[in-house]
Amino acid sequence: MSSLFQNYQRRSLNLVKGNGTVVEDDKGREYLDFTSGIAVVSLGHSNPAILKALKEQSEKLWHVSNLFESPAQEQLASSLTAETPFEHAFFCNSGAEANEAAIKLARKFTGKNTIITFNHSFHGRTFGAMSATGQDKIKQGFGPMLESFRIIPYNDPMALQDAVDHDVAAIMLEVIQGEGGVNQIDEEFAAQIAQVCKEQDILLIVDEVQTGIGRTAKKYAFEHTVLKPDIMTLAKALGNGFPIGAMLGAQKLFNSFGPGSHGTTFGGNPLAVSVAQAVIDQIFDPSFLQQVEEKGAYLTQQLQVQLGSSENIKEIRGKGLIIGIECRKGAAELIQEAENAGLLIVPAGPNVLRLLPPLTVSKEEIDQAVAILSSLVHQSVSIDS
Numbered sequence: 134m135s136s137l138f139q140n141y142q143r144r145s146l147n148l149v150k151g152n153g154t155v156v157e158d159d160k161g162r163e164y165l166d167f168t169s170g171i172a173v174v175s176l177g178h179s180n181p182a183i184l185k186a187l188k189e190q191s192e193k194l195w196h197v198s199n200l201f202e203s204p205a206q207e208q209l210a211s212s213l214t215a216e217t218p219f220e221h222a223f224f225c226n227s228g229a230e231a232n233e234a235a236i237k238l239a240r241k242f243t244g245k246n247t248i249i250t251f252n253h254s255f256h257g258r259t260f261g262a263m264s265a266t267g268q269d270k271i272k273q274g275f276g277p278m279l280e281s282f283r284i285i286p287y288n289d290p291m292a293l294q295d296a297v298d299h300d301v302a303a304i305m306l307e308v309i310q311g312e313g314g315v316n317q318i319d320e321e322f323a324a325q326i327a328q329v330c331k332e333q334d335i336l337l338i339v340d341e342v343q344t345g346i347g348r349t350a351k352k353y354a355f356e357h358t359v360l361k362p363d364i365m366t367l368a369k370a371l372g373n374g375f376p377i378g379a380m381l382g383a384q385k386l387f388n389s390f391g392p393g394s395h396g397t398t399f400g401g402n403p404l405a406v407s408v409a410q411a412v413i414d415q416i417f418d419p420s421f422l423q424q425v426e427e428k429g430a431y432l433t434q435q436l437q438v439q440l441g442s443s444e445n446i447k448e449i450r451g452k453g454l455i456i457g458i459e460c461r462k463g464a465a466e467l468i469q470e471a472e473n474a475g476l477l478i479v480p481a482g483p484n485v486l487r488l489l490p491p492l493t494v495s496k497e498e499i500d501q502a503v504a505i506l507s508s509l510v511h512q513s514v515s516i517d518s
């Protein structure tokens with residue numbers, strides 16, 4: 134019997150090292166990592182600049198309490214908020230924690246309780262974040278959820294209109310639902326949300342834990358839309374694998390999080406912050422983001438050309454380097470077959486294959502991955518018929 138709780142469905146693969154897009158298992162077999170640890174290792178495994186930042190900081194100071202000054206947090210906060218609607222940051226250790234902070238801040242600032250969220254959303258596993266999540270399966274057996282979440286269909290203008298009333302503190306959404314199936318917000322729905330928030334004084338929280346930090350070829354995915362969020366949450370790629378989360382907020386929220394209102398021991402510790410600074414110094418370079426855009430367009434186009442015609446493929450969608458391939462059937466089998474052929478991918482919802490290569494992926498690696506997927510998809514159809 135395992136010494137671990139069995140709360141994950143683990144794949145029988147023991148990965149022991151990585152370099153760039155390539156990871157190696159304990160038997161010396163190499164794989165193309167098109168998961169990036171689920172949108173985490175965006176600068177690739179063993180990235181030299183990130184390693185250097187971690188090594189240098191680790192030889193100086195690992196941890197300081199948040200009861201002391203932190204010029205490094207100030208610097209990271211100002212880098213993250215530059216040219217955004219946000220002015221201030223709070224650092225924590227994960228996406229769920231960033232969302233907890235967002236929920237608390239929204240309630241405290243508005244004095245209201247209700248938060249509107251969406252079906253198929255994912256916000257994390259703590260009680261607040263789980264309550265916000267629009268998926269019943271992750272709530273089963275855990276008793277009453279946190280009160281006052283109103284969960285409505287995504288991209289449904291009528292449902293939104295019906296859900297808004299004077300007790301709504303905030304609307305919380307993913308611009309692209311990552312876990313829920315790589316579902317993108319409609320332009321008209323985004324416009325409606327922007328308008329409702331403005332007219333009714335409702336805060337907008339965007340959860341960019343998966344889509345932020347260059348994944349969609351912009352710094353943050355909301356920049357593709359007309360949305361002007363008041364609060365944004367980040368984690369996953371922010372530390373390239375070193376745990377760190379962040380909540381960014383607009384100027385007007387500043388006084389709602391005063392001394393003693395919220396906190397964490399580890400959040401924003403010197404190791405995490407030095408790594409995150411090195412991460413965004415690379416990713417926020419406009420020429421880097423330009424490359425993500427080009428690679429994303431190339432990958433999507435190659436997938437369309439080589440897989441799009443298969444009768445098993447319903448839709449290929451995404452932005453930058455978060456791409457969902459919706460299958461008619463057999464997504465789980467395809468993921469296993471891809472692994473056998475040397476390509477790691479993850480699902481998103483029941484029938485969607487999700488591709489999340491490191492943003493540093495090469496054109497050759499994209500070609501290899503598409504070739505593997507193409508042969509598997511065409512093969513699976515011919516076996517069935």
Ligand SMILES: *Cc1c(COP(=O)(O)O)cnc(C)c1O
Pocket residue numbers: 226227228229230232255256257258307311312340341342343368369
């Ligand atoms: C992964 C994820 C979370 C949860 O992040 P953790 O670090 O696992 O707590 C929250 N929101 C979104 C959109 C995510 O993809």
